[in-house]
Amino acid sequence: MRADSSSTRPIRALPKAHLHLHFTGSMRHSTLVELARRHGVHLPEALVEDWPPRLRATDERGWFRFQRLYDIARSVLREPEDVRRLLREAAEDEAAEGSGWLEIQVDPSGYAGRFGGLTPTVELVLDAAREAEAATGVGIGIVIAANRTRHPLDARTLARLAVRYAGRGVVGFGLSNDERRGRAYDFEGAFRIARRAGLLSTPHGGELLGPASVRECLEILHADRIGHGVRAVEDPALLSRVIERGVVLEVCPASNVALGVAPSAAAVPVRALYEAGARLALGADDPLLFGSRLARQYELARTEHGFTDAELADLARASVTGSVAPAEIRKRLLDGIDAWLAAPPSVPADTAHPAFT
Structure with a gap:
């Protein structure tokens, strides 16, 4: 279903929050090339x-290639200033996209060897986030994520670390990487530690595996949000529980x-999930690789799924209300969404592919 976009409001002017962005994956391509050379x-x-690379991760070989490229990209972050630059540029790009609040996900284990250990790495990221906020006006929360391909005890260590910084910039606890190599129930203990401290539960699920993966995130990890979760559409009873909660x-x-x-893009079940009543927050995941x-994600909802401006505003509201943005940021963004929708449409529409350098 394609929308008539001859008279529509500019998507970058729509206030929104970004809830699914990975740390290294947020890097600008030009920054990757420059840091690699340096x-x-x-x-x-x-x-x-x-x-951007041609990827496919629905088999083991494809996921290995995706992970290898991500690891290579991560290896260019060698100095504290590289981390500060990454977050500053990520916040600049968020501002250009209309995002006023970012929750960025990081597994500090992947960086600890270069920055003096887990705790110094988290402190570096939090300090860099504060600097980026001050420079751009975009609020930033950090989600510490465990790697489901590593031992669950490592996840508990990260959960305790996340708890130490709860209320000081860390807002959630996640679980990422290949769903086929680490089941959610193995990480229940880590998520229990994080939830007791009031951290948001944001595991990945329902991407490479089907509804059972979503069910485990929902029932075992008590997810507040689920990264991806699109495969829930295959089980109407499960989707109903996701919606009810x-x-x-x-x-x-x-x-x-x-x-x-x-x-x-037309086959991603955005329209089906939306019409079922699910709360959806669109995310870019890893712009560096994708x-x-x-x-662009909002543009795809408009062009491939026929979303009207009112429906796009619904998606933006869900991104804000599904976040843990402070009350003043939340109000500003929600008021801005209402103002965007009340404004007359522009001609022509903002349909160009988002540029980033």
């Missing part, structure tokens, strides 16, 4: 001339296509 890191052609699904259309979860940022 630190003597060899980048494969898929991250240089053939960027008010769980937000962080849907990432471009990512789903790039990784082979859906054959096309080639598009937040506004």
